[in-house]
Amino acid sequence: MNSAVRAVLFDVDGTLADTERDGHRLAFNAAFEEFGLDWEWEVELYGELLAITGGKERIRHFMENHAPAELSRSGLDDWIAGLHKVKTKHYVNLLEDGGIPLRPGVARLIHHLRDTNIKMAIATTTTPENVTALLKSTLGEDSPGWFDVIGAGDIVPGKKPEPDIYHWVLDQLGLPAQQCVAIEDSENGLRASLAAGLDTIITISDYTRLQDFSGAAVVLSDLGEPAQPFTVLEGNLPFTGWVDSALLLSLKGEYRERP
Ligand code: XBP
Ligand code: MG
Secondary structure (H helix, E strand, O other): OOOOOOEEEEOOEOOOEOOHHHHHHHHHHHHHHHOOOOOOOOHHHHHHHOOOOOHHHHHHHHHHHHOHHHHHOOOHHHHHHHHHHHHHHHHHHHHHOOOOOEOOOHHHHHHHHHOOOOEEEEEOOOOHHHHHHHHHHHHOOOHHHHOOEEEOHHHOOOOOOOOHHHHHHHHHHOOOHHHEEEEEOOHHHHHHHHHOOOEEEEEOOOOOOOOOOOOOOEEEOOOOEOOEOOOEEEOOOOOOOOOOHHHHHHHOOOOOOOO
8 A cells, every 4th residue: 555645646748748849839830820820839939938838828928929919809819719729629630640659657657556556647737638639649548537637728727837737636636735746847837736735756858958946856857667767867766767656655755665
């Protein structure tokens, strides 16, 4: 019985898979084209825009800074929502075509947690359809049901770095933050999880590697596999190589042999 860790809360974009540069970014650009807009989010610009979490919020922020004339459209909120809906359609299509694999160690850890007493949840700012599509395309049709709670998108008023989504997921799980661990890839995500009181593992991603991860329990290259171990970038661990239940328990000061 793993008493000290009852659930792992996974972020999605950048954590489960590298979805941003070759997924969301391309879907935004395809939606802009479909709407007859001459906007194109290049790789570097998109990295800057990621400071704003949430696709609709990101589009509005871009308009404020790069296309202010468009802000005077009547029904602006609905127009942005419509554009974002088309973006979601393109993104889901891309995933359904098998466009984006899971990051190293993710599938292994998910299967491992299913074999233990540790629950799994999702806490993300992305749209719910995107989460389901990513899980199904990488882990199979049934996989969304493996998660006790999926918290996504506009279900809470404040997106990361606000802690709302983590509070909501913890509430749905009925567990205190002290008995859970979050896995994130970004500073915005870390601010959210820490503000909700969660010990947090960071697995850096391309867009986030230079961000400030102070407060994280540990910063890793990825979740690791026995045959492809992670690199520890910040922090100390009594285990090398891969994240598993023994490593999670060690974050709570409990030491067990590796299963
Ligand atoms: C990811 C986000 C999302 C995605 C785009 O945050 O900020 O906005 O970039 O998805 P997290 P939507 O890593 O916390 O999941 O367009 O559906 O918002
Ligand atoms: Mg993320």
